[in-house]
Amino acid sequence: MTLFPATGTPQRQTGVGIDFWTVLARIGQMVGGDRVSLPVEETTHVPITPLGPNTGRYRSRAVRAVVRPRTADDVRGIVELFADSGIAASLHAYGTGANWGLGSREPARDGAVVLDLSGLDRIRDIDVAQGWAVLEPGVTQARLATLLEGTERMVNLTASSAHTSVVGNALDRGVGLRHQRVEDLMGLEVVLPDGESVRVGWWPEPDRPTPVYAHGLGPSLVQLFVQSDLGVVTAATVRLLPRPEALRVVRLNFTPDRTEAATAAVRRWVAQGLTSGVVKIYNEAAARAYGSPPGRCLVHVCVDGTPEAVQALTGVVTAEATRSGLFTEVSDSDATDPDTPHHDIAVQVERAYAGDPDPTDTLFETKTGHSAGTLDKEGGILLFLPLVPFTGPALARVGELLEQVLAETGIRCGATLNALNADVVDCVVTMRFAREDEHATANAHRALNRLYTLFTAEGFIPYRLDVEHTGWAGRLTAGTGERALAQRLKDLLDPQQVIAPGRYA
Known part of the structure; x- marks a missing residue:
């Protein structure tokens, strides 16, 4: 519910202290009463979060209020009010709240006042x-x-x-x-x-x-x-x-048993400067959204520059891929030949590399099964995001670990390997599940827990965390002094804990 009715007179909410209520009332006067929301209680007296559901089905945090400022001055005034009040409440901010698979809009801990910055x-x-x-x-x-x-x-x-x-x-x-x-x-x-x-x-x-x-x-x-x-x-x-003058994406398929050799070949192209942007490698589960046949992994190799450079480099990559014998399919014409079976998807992929998104989100909906507006309410998706060395053996090991998780939990994970450079791959592991099925939901979260354990044991450390695994931030940097230094900075800049601790605190 909103903080104020149409008349602008504050409504007292049971369980909210007077000091906290006074701060919220002043915020309501600053940004407008319709832009401050409080949890609503069901007949069971269980508060319903104003944040709504999240696609990962992480536990909904107890949120004290949601504030939707319109300007940076609003934000400054809100933070100043909380800082001056000395009340025990912390602010958690998000942009559009589309942190899907990691918690969406949820704070890391209970008791936060949420700043929805989508109005900025x-x-x-x-x-x-x-x-x-x-x-x-x-x-x-x-x-x-x-x-x-x-x-x-x-x-x-x-x-x-x-x-x-x-x-x-x-x-x-x-x-x-x-x-x-x-x-x-x-x-x-x-x-x-x-x-x-x-x-x-x-x-x-x-x-x-x-x-x-x-x-x-x-x-x-x-x-x-x-x-x-x-x-x-x-x-x-x-x-x-x-913006590049010309751009082309080479599409390659390979069988999972060729992962070590195929990814080593791709790494060589990246190391020698034959590619542009992030080369993307998809395992069997992730490749299906891009039209790959069952039992095939997929590579997207972007080449851009002047038209002459693109033609030359595309020729080098396709020739080397064909000559290697590692790939079941090698194509550089999917986006230009309307008769190819992957034409529509290939056009969208090339447009995205060229900075031109699809406002209808066609490919996004193909991958997730839902629109951006309904994903949190209807979808079931968890993400795990480790960094992996860009070597054939390391990427083959990723496949083995995902097979182990499948055997233990029944969850088949999609994996997209994003080559950040010739040495590091950002591995996006996706777990999709039927959110209405409690057993499937529990299995997906069990799979996520196993991924944290198995991957970090190999030295494959996550670079982003979800709201349920915030404790791993300290575990993964133990003994380095980094966490202690970060806490000293926090204590210095925010002794009253006005800003809520996040997933990395």
Whole structure:
């Protein structure tokens, strides 16, 4: 329910202390009473979260309120109110809340006041020539890409829905089709736990144009607020990439028994600079969404540049792939030949690499079985995201571990291997389940627990965590002193714990 009725008179909620209520009432006056929501109670007196369901079917956290500010000044005022009040409540912020498979909008812990920043949706400034845009957390990749249509610049898209947050995904180290999105963060506007708003990294100066460079002088502070509970990010300067003159995606299939040799061949192409962007390797389960036949893994190799360079490099990759004898199918014409069986999907894949998302989310819905608007309510998806060495034996071992999880839990995992460079692969492991089936849901969560145990034992460490495995942040860095240093920074900047501890705290 909303905090205020139409008359604007506060309604007292049972169980909410007067100090907390006073703060919420003042926030309601600041942002509007219809933009502050509280949990509702069923006839059983069990609070229903205003966050709604999540596609991972993680436990719904007890949320004290949800606030939907419209501006960065609103956020600053809200944080300042909580800081000055001294009440025992912490703020958890999200952009569009599409953190599917990892908890969606859920905070890591109970008792948070949630800041829904989707209303901060302005593209404040953009310079195509210099290659930057200043975005608020509610700006989606589809909106930014549409603005860049026909220009010399493009956005580093992800393979997720077109309607997800650019800034939110980058702050959680999401992977785009060109590289990890955190590399595109040039500067951040952050509200600190005391309500002060600061800018770190590169920020546009109208009277003095400077080269776009994130690090500046002295300690580089942009990364301090990535996967961080040290402040609330209200805007970011995001790098826009040069748009290639030409682009092609080579499609390769191979059988699982050839994983070690096939992936070693692909790594060589990446190491020698024959590829562009993120090479993607899909296991059998993940490859089906892209039209691969049963029993086949799939590789997408992007090549871009000038038309002459694309033609030459495509010829080299296809010739080497054919000559190796490792691949059952080698094609560089799926997107250009309408008679190929994979034509429609191939066109969408190439468009995404070129920074042009599909606003209808056709491929996203094929992969997930649901639209972006219904996924949390109707879908069942869990994610596990480890980093794996880009070697044939390591990637073959990934397949073995997934087979072990299948044998133990009955959950067949999809796996997409994103080659970040010639040495590191981001492995996106997906578990789909029928959310209405309690047994299937329990098995999927059991599979997730086993993945954490099995993969970390091999040294394959996750780079993003879900809301149920926050304790692994300390376990995976034990003895290095890193967690202790992070806690000292937290205690220094946020002694009252105004910002809620996150998945990495």
